[in-house]
Amino acid sequence: MAKMSVLVLGGTQFVGRHLVEALLAGGHRVSVLTRGRTPDELPGEVERLRGDRDEGEAGLSALAGREWDACVDVSGYTPRQVRASAGALRDRVGRYVFVSTVSVYAEQARHPIREDDPLLPEAAESVTEVTGETYGPLKVTCERIVGEVLGERATILRPQIVAGPFDPTGRYTYWVDRVAAGGDFLAPGDGSDFLQVIDARDLARFTVTVLEEGVPGVFNLSGPRLSWRDFLDTVREATGPGATPVWVDAATLEAHGLRWHDLPAYVPANGEQGGVMNVSNDRARAAGLTLQDPLTTARDTRAWSADHPQKVFLTREREAEVLRAVGEG
Template structure:
């Protein structure tokens, strides 16, 4: 008999995969969301706003659960409703982006201090609130998550470029690390943690590869005819191109978040986490991309990219 699992926010990119993994493991899953998107087949639904739950919603939430998986707590106020949900275990999704990375070459493990002034400071507050819950809590700090349906488009950007058949600007150094984890592996790990006894904090991120290897994997899997041009990062920065936003996965050498691309995951491995080869994730992403042709509005435009390439003699 599976556990009674409540997934808060289980209809987004990560949450829907978590729900599916829990259902596949035979758990009795209920999703608590605002009802804007359909719930994964096999799961029940409670519709409401976690910040303003009405009496009926509270009554549904307070029936008692073996495990709560919270996929969408972003600020301390989001945790208010969590205090009234009776559960034996509480799994909170957080981010490796909370670490104080300035001056570090890597995030060695979970003992690295967190940065209360980071863009993810709300997650720090959520973690602290989770530690005060009566339930056993496990905080899962995620690295860069990707996979089919990824709305961030971080990996899809490079697939899009590879398949276009044009020149591609690559401002990252060939030896810059890339650390991507497949959303399905994250979901499987969380589903396995439902009935485990692990508590505390754990980093969950993918295996580390180099940017040049990442590009080679995409070129090999996509059979595209684009030509990739490695450009000096200072040249590109001087022309106002925004790392990570306009050119996803690129962080300049002196960027304070660069250490987040080398995050230690020894504890996750000891707890049973296994990530699939990056080549497998890329192959599935390419199949998804060929169907959906997803493009993010923040990406560097093709016209601007080609102008930059002309200025360095790359097209």
């Protein structure tokens, strides 16, 4: 396999960091374009470029006169950003891989969700604020821009919730850390709902495969679909059996005012968004996606998070309050 020069837009955090490491492991040369605002623990052989796509073409002067075999965009959230980078790199890269999201799908109650399912209406290219409401529509617009500008040289990746070491969101890590802390803990539902994530390292390896083999198209990236009971059993195996789940059904959770922002990654299987935990990865697996064992993801995430305090979604005090109320009921 010929070694490539790859430009990563972003690259110092989480998905980008794992991608850079996977590219280096494959012997490829890596440049990253960042704003320089976040900690950079990348290996020394990575070329650092500075730029800000929010400034349009003027913010990409560091790319002037340069060419790469491929580009991976892990940090494009608004049309302004992606329009600038896709336009600037149209004639300077072979393949442009855009990391999107499964949040682009309009009918999130479908089981399973596949790549050809309907998408949300696009956000206007003038929208620059990323919120829970605009995130999906903005990514739909960004996908369209990349496809228009790069054509067959574009590849779109739509990952599920991404998990693993270096995760700044804490959505998956919350559960790993809570189980590791021991004691009775609030477990959402009755154990029969589903959780589906993608290990960041699996995403990174597949991206390298796409680059090395020049794979076009659109791909959902999702990992094994586990029931919540199996997921929490896996986490207990990874962290130790000292924690005991206390299952609290969705209606009771709602009655106590607990929502998704309190119980990250929990989605009732029969709810309006139940399909986001049933995302088909058939197309990606046929193209070379391989998956870590869920136990490996849990163990490695905890090995990292033990020394890196994470965001707390449901405080221990609030959790205890709800468990007491449930027990008294």
